[in-house]
Amino acid sequence: MKTTPLTNWHQDHSGNMVDFGGFWMPLHYANGILHEHHSVREKVGLFDVSHMGEFILQGPDALSNLQYLVSNDFRDLQIGKARYGILVREDGSSVDDLLIYKTHEDRYLIVVNAANIEKDETYFRSQLKGDVNFENISDSVGQIAVQGPFADTLLKRFTDVELGYYGFQEDLLIQDIKVVLSRTGYTGEDGYEIYCKAEDTVKLWELFMASGKDLGVEACGLGCRDTLRLEAAMPLFGHELNDETTPLEAGLSMFVKLEKEHFIAQEALSTKPLRRRIGLTLVDRGIAREGSDVYCDGEWIGKITSGTKSPTLNQAIAMAIIKADYFKNENFEIDVRGKRLKAVRVKLPFYKRQGAK
Amino acid sequence: MEKYYATSHEWVMQVDDQHVRVGISDYAQKALGDIVFLSTHELGDSVSFGERFGDVESVKAVSELLSPVDGVVSKVNTDLEDKPELLNEDPLNVWIIEVEGQVDTSRLLSEEAYLALDKDH
CATH class of the missing domain: 3.30.1360.120 (Probable tRNA modification gtpase trme; domain 1)
Known part of the structure; x- marks a missing residue:
């Protein structure tokens, strides 16, 4: 090491x-x-x-x-x-x-x-x-x-x-x-x-x-x-x-x-590009992690690339790379260990410091 | 009453003739780090020894909670919904679920034996 x-x-x-x-x-x-x-x-x-x-x-x-x-x-x-x-x-x-x-x-x-x-x-x-x-x-x-x-x-x-x-x-x-x-x-x-x-x-x-x-x-x-x-x-x-x-x-x-x-x-x-990166926040209780599958209208559209519970926002946040056709959608579902949790698209970044450009 | 431990770092304690409470050890909360989310089986669900009854999530990762008892969930500690960090603050006094069941000491470690366990290997 x-x-x-x-x-x-x-x-x-x-x-x-x-x-x-x-x-x-x-x-x-x-x-x-x-x-x-x-x-x-x-x-x-x-x-x-x-x-x-x-x-x-x-x-x-x-x-x-x-x-x-x-x-x-x-x-x-x-x-x-x-x-x-x-x-x-x-x-x-x-x-x-x-x-x-x-x-x-x-x-x-x-x-x-x-x-x-x-x-x-x-x-x-x-x-x-x-x-x-x-x-x-x-x-x-x-x-x-x-x-x-x-x-x-x-x-x-x-x-x-x-x-x-x-x-x-x-x-x-x-x-x-x-x-x-x-x-x-x-x-x-x-x-x-x-x-x-x-x-x-x-x-x-x-x-x-x-x-x-x-x-x-x-x-x-x-x-x-x-x-x-x-x-x-x-x-x-x-x-x-x-x-x-x-x-x-x-x-x-x-x-x-x-x-x-x-x-x-x-x-x-x-x-x-055929795929796009989006930001998501979870509506249902739970935390989406890297690798979780993302769905829209029942269709598999991509995967979570990073996810955690945001300490600053006190909310579960995640980034995903999804099929570009679904880039404009608002509502998504994330499979977290077999449960489909509701998530909504949000503008990135999740956090911006005050006074930042 | 005395606590007994599973090697997967959950504790179980008989609270009356028919009920036990289940929590996680001090070692477990330390190893997990800051706990930010908990999900468990719900009221009326069955749990079985060594089987998953929920997940505990820290900032860094998610870990399975394995049941140290057979039985049926009779209560869920709802305080943990909004304050999962209570498990970091006082793991030995904060229970996660209550189960209708009996502590089976033959499959568990005493507190003394658990503390003596070499947990890093």
Whole structure:
């Protein structure tokens, strides 16, 4: 099992450890998933996300390769800004979803899902063309997410830098630790993701834990990371997205730009998707989970990709990928262990923080 | 009265000549984490030893509840409909269902034996 620089810290602080994508990670700590979830919505939480992978792509042909392999358009991405996209195959299926940071002219930092690091590296290396250099730096990078309404207050104790949403700053010093500070996240709250050298990760984490005490900072595990991103309707690879699903089917059309000269999935993604992602809330008592079958007018139309009882809304919520013909319907039924529970379609996201765009 | 335990982490306790109450162990609630939903057999339904009588759902997952007794459901603890978290707060005093039936100690563990059980293997 792979570890992160913080694995020992988690184990020493009652982390309930699980295998996640081959990494030994905390699902939650002593206070439990609900407490951690509410801490992020109301205060501030720290997440060890060092398991995520990082690649560096650089060279004169870096941009053209990204344009060719990733669904979004990066031509107007400025240095100091990050953009989300989906790494796709020729048939439009998804290899992974990525966050791409433009650090210099012709140099990009690419952040990928932990479970897909090897697959993504193999895919990039098999596809890259021209004058471009690819490097997998995952093992030497630690990552901490600071998320919640007090995240900015906490960070401002260490730096004056002002970052807009999806902005970042390289080579920033937090005390004597060199970091990449990025105003991004995966919780639906304001917050930061901070990259540092693997050997500095524990020190940085302890700094935030100590400094944030008066703000109610809480160490948070992957359990609430999942409930938070689900409320914010953010896709999770392996659930909404997978090797058989296109970004269009996963409801990510706003990150698919076809007005590019050379794009590997140009043709495949030019036709209307046969499946679509929807949000559901349950009317009947119960909780729909991933894999539950979804019906409309008695007909099987798809499956739940993620589901839980939303801690913020106190209501059972779920995302499903269904046949596109039923996309506009309002009423659905979900099979939960043999019982058909009524559900209604709702607009995504389930939760949007106040003041969010 | 004394509680007896199934290896599937439910407890059962005789409350009078004809009725027992069923709950889950402290180990079970801890392992489940925050409990957010409960569904059980209803009044008048039969339950059988080792068979599913409901599901308990935490934020992270769903687990089956297995009956530690044979009999017929005579009461359901409706407090848990709106406050399933009571099972986390006081598992040994919060019962889930009451069953018309008898504790069969030959198929169950004493509290002492249950607590001594190596539950992680």
